[in-house]
Amino acid sequence: MKKIAALSTLLILTSALAVSPKDTLVVQEASDIPTMDPGVTYDTASGAITENLYETLLTYSGASLTKLEPLLATKWTISNGGKTYTFDLRKNVKFHSGGAMTCADAEYSFERNLVTNSAESGNWFIAESLLGTGANANDDKTITWARIDKAVECNAAGQLVFNLPAVDPAFLAKLAYTGQSVVDSKYAAKLGEWSGKEADWKTWVGKDLTNSKLSQAPSGTGAYKFVRKDANAFLATAFDGYWGKKPAIKNIVIQKVPELAARQQAFLRGDADIIEGGGRAVDEEQIKGKAGVLWIDNLPNTVSTAFFMNENIKSTGLLGSGKLDGKGIPATFFKDSNVRRAFSYAFNYQQYITDVQNGKGKQRTMLLPDTFPGYDAKIGTYSYDAAKAKQYFQRAWGGQVWKNGFVMTANYRAGSVPAQTAMEILKKNVEALNPKFRVNIQAKPWSEMLADSKSGKEAMIVIGWAPDYADPDNFMYTFYSSNGYYFPRNNWKDAQVDKWLEQARNTVNTAERNRLYSLVGKKAYEQAPYILMPAGIAYTFVRDSLTGVSAANYNPMTSFSSTGTLWKDLGKK
Structure with a gap:
């Protein structure tokens, strides 16, 4: 209790300190933290927390995106033609609750993910590996408890065994994702979470764990344990009971500070060690070169970002009149490809590169990092062209869009300067085409926008995708398949694209996969389901008193504050 009280006092005093204490890491972010339950962690703000409180069987080695090394596992073997994986687990590992980690905890963790597997989670891709489908038992009646139980089990030697229905070359990489962390099964059951038994599994199928009791009081094996959280x-x-090397920094304080100027001031004073920046142009002007700042540039960018144009908007609050009468838009406004192409030509990509990325950005042809296999640089890209934008708007909806005009509302993540700037650029250019066009933009808390976009309630948003595992399927299927994770956000569907993507994930022939992804990219260029945001050259900055952040150990698969590191690898001098 004394420790908790001391940390609570620290939180209150931090903003008044000239320099954050040497034993404390202070981070300021614009976003809130949607969840601390790894079973539903599927956004960077949540992942930045769970990857430090919990641990996975495997992790990425140093800065590598492809080399994996043991974490809670010590070794593994692959048998049965690549369909059976057997893991030896680390001994003498404790949970934050004080209990010892056993194979039963690992089995429970994966079975829990397969049972719940809600739309809010990232468990679809582990379900595809272990069950042959990304669905849960409510959506796919062929999924039984027997199938889930067989998919992952502990053998007599205490080893964890995965039984896959088909070969999956990306399976090991999927296990390194923070959502596949091992949770404390006995502790979770005592909290009122799923018992881990067949008796109550059906009541947990598809259940949203975002505000679960485990999220409110997490217990992992990570180097840091949760103390408390508020808004x-x-x-x-x-x-203290961590099995690995003891971290150099004792306390972690993450503060939600929506105002960029306030975050900048705190950082430059030394009150915060790390902050969420405002995009390259802003950060280079306000932060780079200032006293006490460590700036690291030319880092790999494995994030793809886009404007989503929802073809089936479920929120009437964003539609105005709900008709093409000059006072609103219909829910299916973006279903006409002429509308989507018009918006794509109305965005000034070079202005975004200049204003946000300070000239250090480039357009990609696909929503796939250009360092990944399958990327085709020869596919066309859109450029700002007011004449073409006007031409497509005049065609849209049989001429009704141009004749009557429209009013629509688009939301962006509160505190995100890049997203706000992108929206402002698009708004200005679209409204300049026709005095009857109106695009209202407004800030929205991240957790609310995340939840509403998953439900198809957002009309247009800017959102990105960081890889769960280092394979092109994780981007291409996610963005472009009608069975992909992002489909409910934009509701774009193309039967031929779906076919190509299924073919690509069912072959290990790299050349064939690359050919299929190129076909998808070309079709997407023609149909314009997204406005592709220019990709910046990644960078990060921290206080120079912080150690452990460098280009040599930067891994983009690590979520935390864009530094590519875990808390346990940091120190202060």
Whole structure:
């Protein structure tokens, strides 16, 4: 209790300190933290927390995107033609609750993910590996408890065994994702979570774990354990019982500070060690070169970002009149490809590169990092062209869009300067085409926008995708398949694209996969389901008193504050 009280006092005092304490890491972000339950962690803000409180069987080695090394596992073997994986687990590992980690905890964790597998989680891709489908038992009646139980089990030697229905070359990489962390099964059951038994599994199928009891009181094996959280701050402290090397920094304080100027001032004073920046142009002007700043540039960018144009908007609050009468838009406004292409030509990509990325960005042809296999640089790209935008708007909806005009509302993540700037550029250019065009933009809290976009309630948003595992399927299927994770956000569907993507994930022939992804990219260029945002050259900055952040150990598969590191790898001098 004394430790908790001391940390609570620390939280109150931090903003008044000239320099954050040497034993404390202070981070300021614009976003809130939607969840701390790894079973439903599927956004970077949540992932930045769970990857430090919990641990996975495997992790990426150093800065590599392809080399994996043991974490909670010590070794593994692959048999049965690549369909059976057997893991030896690390001994003497404790949970934050004090209980010892066993194979039963690992089995429970994966079975829990397969059972719940809600639309809010990223468990679709592990379900595809272990069950042959990304669905849960409510959506696919062929999924039984027997299938789930067989998919992952502990053998007599205490080893964890996965039984896959088909070969999956990306399976090991999927296990390194923070959502596949091992949770404390006995502790979770005592909280009132799923028992781990067949008796109550059906009541947990598809259940949203975002605000679960485990999210409110997490217990992992990570180097840091949770202390408390409220609407504006998160506190964690080093776990004394951690099995690995003891972290150099004792306390973690993450503060929600929506205003960029306030974050910048705190950072430059030394009150915060790391902050969420405002995009390259802003950060280079306000932060780079200032006293006490460590700036690291030319880092790999594995994020793809786009404007989503929802073809079936379920929120009437964003539609105005709901008709093409000059006072609103219909729910299917973006279903006409002429509308989508018009918006694509109305965005000034070079202005975004200049204003947000300070000239250090480039357009991609696909929503796939250009360092990944399958990327085709020869596919066309859109450019700002007011004449073409006008031409497509005049065609849209049989001429009704141009004749009557429209009013629509688009939301962007509160505190995100790049997203706000992108929206402002698009708004200005679209409205300049026709005095009857109106695009209203407004800021919205991240957790609310995340939930509403998953439900198809957002008309247009800017959102990105960071890879769960280093394979092109994780981007291409996610963005372009009608069975992909992002489909409910934009509701774009093309039967031929779906076919190509299924073919690509069912072959290990790299050349054939690349050919199929190129076909998808070309079709997407023609149909314009997204406005592709220019990709910046990645960078990060921290206070120069912070150690452990460098280009050599930067891994983009790590979520935390864009530094590519875990808390346990940081220190302060």
